[in-house]
Amino acid sequence: MTIEEIAKKFRPPAFPGSYFLSFEGIEGAGKSTQILKARDYLEEKGFRVLVLREPGGTSFGEKLRQAILNSQSPIHPVAELHLFASSRAQLLSEVTLKELGIPNTVIIYDRYLDSTLAYQGSARSLGFEAILQSHTSFPLTLVPHLTFYLKIPVNLSHDRQKMRNAPKDYFEKQGQDFYQALVDGYEKASALFPERILQVNGAQDVEDVFLDIKNHLDQLILENNSRPEN
Ligand code: T5A
Numbered sequence: 681m682t683i684e685e686i687a688k689k690f691r692p693p694a695f696p697g698s699y700f701l702s703f704e705g706i707e708g709a710g711k712s713t714q715i716l717k718a719r720d721y722l723e724e725k726g727f728r729v730l731v732l733r734e735p736g737g738t739s740f741g742e743k744l745r746q747a748i749l750n751s752q753s754p755i756h757p758v759a760e761l762h763l764f765a766s767s768r769a770q771l772l773s774e775v776t777l778k779e780l781g782i783p784n785t786v787i788i789y790d791r792y793l794d795s796t797l798a799y800q801g802s803a804r805s806l807g808f809e810a811i812l813q814s815h816t817s818f819p820l821t822l823v824p825h826l827t828f829y830l831k832i833p834v835n836l837s838h839d840r841q842k843m844r845n846a847p848k849d850y851f852e853k854q855g856q857d858f859y860q861a862l863v864d865g866y867e868k869a870s871a872l873f874p875e876r877i878l879q880v881n882g883a884q885d886v887e888d889v890f891l892d893i894k895n896h897l898d899q900l901i902l903e904n905n906s907r908p909e910n
Pocket of ligand 1: 882
């Protein structure tokens with residue numbers, strides 16, 4: 681089976697009136713900044729919004745997050761893949777699937793499957809096929825209705841990390857080649873899931889980035905004819 685054929689098996693969850701969204705990008709792309717704006721906007725529209733982060737979001741997942749991001753020694757790429765997938769399966773079953781069952785809910789993930797494709801599949805060289813094959817059991821077969829990929833160049837990622845002046849975590853310590861492989865990985869993921877992944881120019885001003893996102897959110901809600909405010 682080709683990776684395109686495997687990719688077709690991934691589907692968004694079917695809960696009428698509720699949406700599953702994710703935000704993606706390299707370090708400092710502006711995900712957290714834009715997620716808060718999207719949350720406020722969707723709440724104004726009358727949705728109930730939950731923001732969840734990966735890895736993490738459950739007590740089991742937060743322990744895995746600490747184990748990975750605070751690791752002082754190298755973790756094997758296959759171990760990384762399974763740690764992220766474990767956190768994801770737990771978050772989907774413990775929180776996401778239950779909450780989406782409540783009408784007019786929006787779940788926003790700060791990183792999801794495309795992070796694993798870019799970080800472990802591309803930058804850690806495991807390949808897309810290995811990542812997708814490890815996600816073929818439910819609930820890992822679920823994908824968001826829309827994914828916003830905030831695209832920034834590698835040098836801007838470094839500039840924003842420097843400005844933040846926080847201690848570097850496990851992945852932030854990686855070199856230029858790793859970051860370039862992440863960008864390549866996100867491009868490849870966007871080509872594999874062209875309807876789900878929307879590329880947004882993350883190098884613009886915060887407000888201009890959000891304007892692009894807002895237009896896509898309006899379109900998604902209109903297409904599905906579900907406006908709780910009406
Ligand atoms: N990981 C995760 C994997 O390897 N595999 C996986 O499967 C998964 C799920 C998670 C790490 O785990 C890895 C990837 C990550 O390395 P994390 O702590 O969640 O780690 O780190 P990030 O998600 O990368 O979070 P960051 O905080 O680094 O990036 P954000 O959220 O994209 O950026 P944000 O919004 O905090 O902004 C960064 C800075 O830039 C400014 C902000 O004010 C902030 O100072 N900024 C802008 N400045 C100018 N113009 C704009 N448009 C700006 N937008 C933001």
